[in-house]
Amino acid sequence: MAEWRLAGTLDRCPPGNLLETEVDGHRLVLANVDGEVYALLDRCSHQEFPLSDGELDGTSLECIYHGATFDVCSGRATGLPAIAPVKTYEVEVRDQEIYVQIDG
Ligand code: FES
Known part of the structure; x- marks a missing residue:
């Protein structure tokens, strides 16, 4: 069953920034796009390096x-050499706290 878990706070992930985090053993990267927060598995689908080392430009994350x-x-791959998508997670911001929905 999916559960909401605290993954970070907005002050650590301001607009235009990425935040590396870990929730229940899942390594995630949070991306704040103009105040809207998205969560992805922190593992590039190309060679599994962390996406949190990359750069955010609008809604595009470059590994x-x-x-x-x-x-x-x-989570869709929009530029080579990656082809496969990266897993995404539901996000909810409550006050200044960022929650993600984790399976299991
Ligand atoms: S590991 Fe991300 S592009 Fe190769």
């Missing part, structure tokens, strides 16, 4: 290792 890009809203 710093080989330049693949992903849409943070959907």
